[in-house]
Amino acid sequence: MTMLQYLNQQLARAPMAMAERALIENVSRRAFLKGTASGVGLVVAMQMVPFRAAGAFEQYPTGGLDMPNGIVTDPHVFVSIDPDGTVTIVAHRSEMGTGARTSLPMVLADELEADWARVKIVQAPGDEPKYGNQDTDGSRSMRHHIQPMRQIGASVRTMLERAAAAQWGVDPKLCRAQNHEVILLEKVVAGEGVIESSTGKRLGYGELAEAAMGQPVPAFEELAFKDEADFRYIGKGEVQIYDLHDITTGKAIYGADVSLPGQKYAVIARPPVVGGKVKSVDSSAALAIPGVEQVVELEGSMPPAKFAPLGGVAVIATNTWAALQGRDTLQIEWDDGPHAVYNTEQYRKEMSATAAKPGKVIRNQGDADAAFANAAKVVSAEYYQPHMAHVSMEPLVALANVADGKVEIWAPVQSPWGTRQDVSEKLGVPIENVTVHVTLLGGGFGRKSKCDYVLEAALLSKEVGAPVRVQWTREDDIRHSFYHTTSVERIEAALDGSGKVTGWRHRSVAPSILSTFAEDSGYQFPIEYGMGFADMPFDIANVRCENGQAMAHTRIGWFRSVSNIPRAFAVQSFAAELAHELGRDQKDFLLELIGPARIIDPKAAGMPEDLWNYGEPYDVYPIDTGRLRGVVELAAEKAGWGKQLPEREGLGIAVHRSFVTYVASVVRVKVEDDGTVRVPEVHTAIDCGFCANPERVRSQIEGAAVMGMTLALNSAITFENGAVQQSNYHDYDVVRTGNFPELVVTHIVEHPFSVHASGVGEPGVPPFAPALCNAIFNATGKRVRDLPIRQEDLARA
Amino acid sequence: MVSIGDAEGQQVVTIEGLSPDGNHPVQVAWREINVPQCGFCQTGQIMQAAGLLAQNQSPSDAEILEAMSGNICRCGCYERIVAAVRQAATGA
Numbered sequence: 001m002t003m004l005q006y007l008n009q010q011l012a013r014a015p016m017a018m019a020e021r022a023l024i025e026n027v028s029r030r031a032f033l034k035g036t037a038s039g040v041g042l043v044v045a046m047q048m049v050p051f052r053a054a055g056a057f058e059q060y061p062t063g064g065l066d067m068p069n070g071i072v073t074d075p076h077v078f079v080s081i082d083p084d085g086t087v088t089i090v091a092h093r094s095e096m097g098t099g100a101r102t103s104l105p106m107v108l109a110d111e112l113e114a115d116w117a118r119v120k121i122v123q124a125p126g127d128e129p130k131y132g133n134q135d136t137d138g139s140r141s142m143r144h145h146i147q148p149m150r151q152i153g154a155s156v157r158t159m160l161e162r163a164a165a166a167q168w169g170v171d172p173k174l175c176r177a178q179n180h181e182v183i184l185l186e187k188v189v190a191g192e193g194v195i196e197s198s199t200g201k202r203l204g205y206g207e208l209a210e211a212a213m214g215q216p217v218p219a220f221e222e223l224a225f226k227d228e229a230d231f232r233y234i235g236k237g238e239v240q241i242y243d244l245h246d247i248t249t250g251k252a253i254y255g256a257d258v259s260l261p262g263q264k265y266a267v268i269a270r271p272p273v274v275g276g277k278v279k280s281v282d283s284s285a286a287l288a289i290p291g292v293e294q295v296v297e298l299e300g301s302m303p304p305a306k307f308a309p310l311g312g313v314a315v316i317a318t319n320t321w322a323a324l325q326g327r328d329t330l331q332i333e334w335d336d337g338p339h340a341v342y343n344t345e346q347y348r349k350e351m352s353a354t355a356a357k358p359g360k361v362i363r364n365q366g367d368a369d370a371a372f373a374n375a376a377k378v379v380s381a382e383y384y385q386p387h388m389a390h391v392s393m394e395p396l397v398a399l400a401n402v403a404d405g406k407v408e409i410w411a412p413v414q415s416p417w418g419t420r421q422d423v424s425e426k427l428g429v430p431i432e433n434v435t436v437h438v439t440l441l442g443g444g445f446g447r448k449s450k451c452d453y454v455l456e457a458a459l460l461s462k463e464v465g466a467p468v469r470v471q472w473t474r475e476d477d478i479r480h481s482f483y484h485t486t487s488v489e490r491i492e493a494a495l496d497g498s499g500k501v502t503g504w505r506h507r508s509v510a511p512s513i514l515s516t517f518a519e520d521s522g523y524q525f526p527i528e529y530g531m532g533f534a535d536m537p538f539d540i541a542n543v544r545c546e547n548g549q550a551m552a553h554t555r556i557g558w559f560r561s562v563s564n565i566p567r568a569f570a571v572q573s574f575a576a577e578l579a580h581e582l583g584r585d586q587k588d589f590l591l592e593l594i595g596p597a598r599i600i601d602p603k604a605a606g607m608p609e610d611l612w613n614y615g616e617p618y619d620v621y622p623i624d625t626g627r628l629r630g631v632v633e634l635a636a637e638k639a640g641w642g643k644q645l646p647e648r649e650g651l652g653i654a655v656h657r658s659f660v661t662y663v664a665s666v667v668r669v670k671v672e673d674d675g676t677v678r679v680p681e682v683h684t685a686i687d688c689g690f691c692a693n694p695e696r697v698r699s700q701i702e703g704a705a706v707m708g709m710t711l712a713l714n715s716a717i718t719f720e721n722g723a724v725q726q727s728n729y730h731d732y733d734v735v736r737t738g739n740f741p742e743l744v745v746t747h748i749v750e751h752p753f754s755v756h757a758s759g760v761g762e763p764g765v766p767p768f769a770p771a772l773c774n775a776i777f778n779a780t781g782k783r784v785r786d787l788p789i790r791q792e793d794l795a796r797a
Numbered sequence: 798m799v800s801i802g803d804a805e806g807q808q809v810v811t812i813e814g815l816s817p818d819g820n821h822p823v824q825v826a827w828r829e830i831n832v833p834q835c836g837f838c839q840t841g842q843i844m845q846a847a848g849l850l851a852q853n854q855s856p857s858d859a860e861i862l863e864a865m866s867g868n869i870c871r872c873g874c875y876e877r878i879v880a881a882v883r884q885a886a887t888g889a
Contacts, residue, residue, distance in 0.1 A: 097835030097872045240831060247836035248827045249819040250812035254837055393837040393871045442837025443871050699834055699874070706873025729869065738866040740875045 063615030064144030085206030096444035111153025126416025139759025237695030273722035291322025365606030366542035371503025375494035394442020482557025489570035530612025532567030539595025572770035597626030652775025659759025708768025
């Protein structure tokens with residue numbers, strides 16, 4: 001289940017039972033399950049009996065089956081073959097830098113025995129009934145789609161073999177697809193499938209294309225899958241991203257690269273405070289600027305309003321520059337509304353006061369009160385993180401053309417079908433008359449899952465009767481985001497006389513993403529509880545997790561890694577603080593807290609009944625402390641944990657499970673005399689199950705270190721009287737080559753296909769900041785509990 | 798950084814004009830090292846690197862870091878960017 005699906009349920013106040021939902025799932029999905037547990041419903045299928053056959057892989061259920069519009073495995077939807085042999089594969093997920101647009105077709109092509117040099121990729125428009133779920137977030141692309149891509153590839157390969165068999169008039173067993181052609185074998189040893197020899201007869205995929213695509217689609221149980229040892233591309237990391245040449249020659253198409261004849265250019269002055277309204281506007285100066293054609297007032301919204309535009313005043317012009325100049329001259333008086341009360345400093349104090357008091361109990365294991373009452377010593381600490389904005393390099397942009405009762409959109413969106421639904425609803429146009437084309441995304445990080453910028457373009461195109469491109473500036477992007485939440489995480493530990501941790505109390509106080517979608521209760525919801533809070537994996541007998549109330553005053557949204565960032569920062573910093581308190585080594589003590597290798601039983605651990613496990617069935621993706629330990633030990637070993645370092649240098653470690661993947665980082669820090677924090681080396685160990693594209697996993701981990709360093713050193717969105725105080729990179733800076741993680745070494749835990757592929761895009765971020773701060777402590781003796789790190793606090797005295 | 802006003806009457810090379818076949822040493826190095834993630838900033842990064850190498854055929858690491866420090870990559874490809882500039886300069 002997606003976050004959005006969950007939220008929609010909340011809105012509907014009528015959560016559908018799992019079984020009911022299963023019954024309305026699409027046919028393709030049932031076809032997908034057919035090979036495993038035919039004749040039984042999904043609920044049973046969730047614990048399905050593994051399907052085994054010669055050359056098969058062991059199918060397993062994922063949360064992909066529960067996503068809106070589920071999984072589609074019809075080869076006709078994803079693959080076409082031209083008579084010249086070109087194999088065209090549809091990429092139905094958005095490309096924002098993770099490599100999904102390459103890696104998923106690569107999996108399909110490998111199982112199809114296609115020659116990658118003859119593969120063409122086309123991007124799907126938003127159409128989930130056709131393609132299955134397209135919502136590119138939650139680190140789900142490979143995790144949910146590696147099995148379907150293999151199935152589709154094997155289906156087409158089988159169809160090609162059968163077409164060749166028909167043409168030659170032989171038993172299909174004698175036809176073997178291999179590297180873009182089907183070879184006729186002389187004979188095979190009965191029952192064994194061992195190839196004796198080839199006849200030398202062969203037919204290329206192009207020659208077979210028409211007949212093959214006319215073959216019936218094989219059922220799953222008819223398919224033979226490639227042996228892992230025979231993979232050409234999967235697991236090798238040698239296939240380069242499909243758009244690499246275009247990117248390096250300026251030909252890649254992003255949101256602002258699409259133009260239509262007669263299109264207008266719009267920029268919008270949005271209310272500085274969320275929920276604010278235009279009281280009065282004087283646009284006479286704007287209209288006097290050459291190129292400015294119209295000034296249009298847009299209706300605003302007050303949260304909860306999902307992705308509705310913020311409203312404001314749009315300037316429509318014949319070019320972006322004129323529109324920007326026009327906007328600068330607008331005289332607008334705003335009615336800020338109730339959220340003008342939002343002031344970061346005051347809010348932080350309130351969160352802190354809330355965290356000092358008992359909150360709503362989310363997890364209760366053992367008797368935490370007794371543990372604290374009987375403690376020989378209690379250690380406590382409070383960690384703070386401000387709001388953050390995504391600041392993708394490509395600012396938000398969308399082109400819309402509303403004409404003749406139809407809407408056509410070109411935009412960099414993470415959720416093209418969700419966008420199509422929202423446009424349809426907002427404009428009152430039937431969904432079949434809305435088209436959403438997906439360009440490359442110049443970064444997304446969760447911001448481009450929220451289509452307010454597309455809705456603006458659609459509304460304006462309808463208003464002016466011409467195609468309209470809405471262009472956001474960097475300032476717009478920073479001031480009008482859906483921000484990563486701000487939080488206070490307070491943790492207390494009860495220690496007995498021997499230094500053993502007997503009790504753990506964690507209070508989390510943070511405005512919730514839910515407030516963007518539903519009436520704000522001030523409390524978080526299971527998805528946020530499940531991100532490093534209620535699922536805390538330490539081997540401690542008495543644990544209580546409480547959530548204190550925090551009302552939202554801005555739009556809260558998901559940001560790469562979401563609540564895992566503040567939770568990993570707090571939990572992993574606190575683990576190191578305890579180690580110091582007890583005079584123990586950070587790494588050894590961390591392993592002791594994790595405890596022995598085991599599969600955690602959520603019920604026995606007092607975790608919530610509806611524990612969020614990233615939408616995955618718990619028995620398929622359980623919390624496995626053996627794998628958590630494994631990445632700690634691997635990262636520590638590779639980083640040379642325990643080695644002597646020069647003065648004001650240090651190593652720090654942190655580990656975190658998120659998106660059902662296990663990541664540990666050891667950061668080496670060098671703190672200069674003026675407090676400048678440098679990171680000469682990082683070792684990150686990642687256990688993401690079977691790894692289809694190790695090269696792109698490494699690039700994600702390298703990028704996660706840079707983003708982690710940015711959020712630790714630079715990122716703070718603050719509010720004064722409800723308005724964001726930052727505006728561009730001068731006051732919301734990101735890490736650059738002047739000071740960046742100079743060497744990031746990624747250590748991937750190798751697994752066979754049977755160890756289920758898990759998330760990659762997000763899990764690298766959360767451990768970085770705590771590992772860095774633990775390293776800073778080892779280098780300087782100074783403990784950072786507030787992010788971002790203040791350089792002056794670390795200067796040599 | 799050159800303001801657009803100062804460029805009046807000057808020749809400006811964009812990525813489209815860097816190499817007729819897209820095989821400028823910087824572009825080749827970029828591909829060999831698989832630098833890009835989302836790719837959006839890469840045109841600017843490549844032009845910055847090509848500009849550096851046009852003025853300084855064998856920059857030191859410090860000079861590379863300095864020359865590239867104005868170009869932001871939110872995906873965080875810096876380590877590979879620096880490696881690619883180094884490779885384009887030395888051919889190794």
